[in-house]
Each structure stands twice: as C-alpha cells, then as structure tokens.
Amino acid sequence: MSGDLPEYFFRIRENGAVVFRIDTENRQRRIEMEEIAVVNVKNGNVKPHGDRKLSPEETRLIAKWTTERQALLAERDIDDILRAVDHMNMTTQWVQTRATDAQLEQVTDNLLLSMHDLRTVLVRKKAERIMKAEEAEG
Template sequence: MLQDPPFLYFRTRENGALVYRVEDDARLRRLDFVHVANANIRNGDIKIHGDADLSDAERAEIEAWIATRRDQVAADQSEDARRLSDEIHRTTQWLQSRAGPEDVRALAEPLLLAMQDMRMVLVRKLSELPAPEADDGQTDSTD
C-alpha cells in the first residue's frame, strides 16, 4: 500500500508541482495533505508554502523529483512529435478518402498554416545543424 507517512506527494501541473507532506492522522484514521512547497521545473525553484519547514531530506527529494520530471517531460515531448507524424499520415488518408467538402473547407487553412509554420522551423533548425561528415569510403592507414 502506501509507504509510512510522512512522505511527499507531488500534484503535477504544467510547470512543476504543488508539494504536499502526507501525514498520518491516526486519531481520525486518515491521511492529511499539508501543502509545504511549490516546485518549478523550468527554473528549478522550490518555494516554501506559508510557514512550512522543509528538512534537508525533503528538499533533496524535491530536487530529485524536479530532475526526474524534467527528463520525463522531455521524453514525452519527443514522443508527442513522433506520434504527430502518424497523426499527419492518418489525417492525410482521411482527407483523401473520407472527408467531405465542408471538412476540407474547414480544415484546409489551419492545417496548411500549421504545416507551413512547422516546415519553416524545421528548415531553419536543419540549416543550423553542422553538416554530417562525408563517408568517402576511404580508410585512414598510418602504416
């Protein structure tokens, strides 16, 4: 079940989390959530809520959560981009085979603008990348 309280619970939101200390109220046989901090994954800030005190271990746990969450968000964004390619393929097939004239009229402009925007960003980003090293098929021999 749950680990022994007190421990921290992170209620995630877009830019981080509200951090709660979970405490066991044995008298009422329930868990209490005490808001102790706000964690921001963009800048790494940990803001204490109210007059709460964080132990060194709790601060370290929040810092570890921030690092893990940043990695998770980056992986999610990369996966979203991969899924977008599949969505574009499915949408293209739907437009080709089943979309009615009103669908085409309603979607043409926003889709074309979004695709052009993405194309411009991709072309710019690709132009900023270093050129790949050419493999001319020759091997260096220093005999």
Template sequence: MDEATTMTDLPAYYFRIRHTGAIVFRITTDNPDNRIDMDQIAVVNTRRGDYKAHGDRTLTTDDEQAISDWLNARTASRQTRARAQVDQLRETVNRTAQWAQTEAGDDDLDDVTDDLLMAMHDLRQVLVRKRAERLR
C-alpha cells in the same frame, strides 16, 4: 483507506501536479485520530527547474532530496511524452494525408485546408530554422 493499506504504506510526500510544476505536501499521520494530513511544504516550478519552500517553512535535507528526485523524474517523463507526441503527430499527418486523398469530400477539405496549411507552414518554418542553426 482499506484494511490492506496501512499507514506505513503511505508515501512521505505527495506532489499535486500543476501546469507549471507541482505543490509538494508532506504526509503525516501523527495525530490523535490517525488521520492522514497533507502539509504543504513547497512549490516546484518545472519550467525554471527550481522550488521554493511554502510560507515560512524550512525544508529538511530529506524534503529537498525528495523534491529534487521528483523534479528530475518529472523532467525526464515530460521529455519522453513530448517525443511520443511528435511520433504520434507524424502518424496523424500521414493518416490525414490518406484521408484527404481517399475519403474527404470537397466540403470536408474546404473546412480544414486553410488551418492545416497554416499549421504545417508554421511547423516547417520552425524546423527549417532549427536545422539551419544546427548546421552553422
């Protein structure tokens, strides 16, 4: 920690991101050495949209509010990133079509054609099924 950062600049909580959510730590410095301690208080599951206290901990109202706020922000962020990935995929498919038409050699096309066709077929089936469900 540099001199410009003080203990009051630290957040009250730290969320260690995991594939399925996060591990929540409460940040404290109330020890004789003024050392930063990270005390695990909960585990968040973003797939289920819930959280559980760690061990025999009892979460405070502030803990629960911080976790809820983080969970809401994380969910919104993931949705935004997912949409950006779809937009990027569309661009990649367009560039791949251009590459196949203008640059790819026979060996290049032999290497990728089956895998690309199966991936596109899978995506097409999902999109057609979802559209049909929406139209019902």
C-alpha cells in the same frame, strides 16, 4: 493502509507541483497532508510554504522528483510529436480517400498554413544545426 503511503506527495499542476508531507501518526489516525513547498519544473524554483524551512532530506527529495519529472515531460513531448507525425499521415490518408469537398474546404487553409509554418521552422533549425556542426569541425 497507512503503512503503504509515501512520506511525501506531489500534487501535479501546470508548471510543477505542490509538495505535501503525509502524516498518519496522529490521534485520529487520519491522513493529514501538510503543504511544505511549491515546485516549478520549468525553472527548478522551489518555494517553501509560508515560513517553513525545508530539511536537507526534503530538498534532496524535491530535487530528485524535479529531475525525474523533467525527464518524463521531455519523453512525453517526443511521444506527442511522434503521435502528431502519425496523425499527419492519417490525415493525408483521409484527404486522399474519404474527405468530401466541403470537409476539405473547411480544413485546407488551416492545414496548409500550419504545415508551412512548421516546415519553415524545421528548415531554419536544421540549417542552424548544420552551421553549428560545421563550425565545430572547422
């Protein structure tokens, strides 16, 4: 089993990960996890654990993981939004075909305000993109 383990492990947390170096080459043949750093994926900061100095290989490995993690999270964001579009469509169908008056009374105001807020932001962002594109052309 120990031959199959990676040399480093990234314990995911809300804004990044805690990075551990895996050691199986000890007298007890136990898996030991030495914390070496904390990574913030949002801003790219890497804080070595304690007084530890990261090796160039560790720094490269952490930077590679951070880039891959940021890409994965960006993909998940888009997937979440596309799922939200699907869910909005299913909500429309529910309102149209199955919702009772009591259920509609419970959700209508929140849905209308959320949709109005979203529409306002989308229209503003689209206008900003159009203006930027026109400035780039002219």
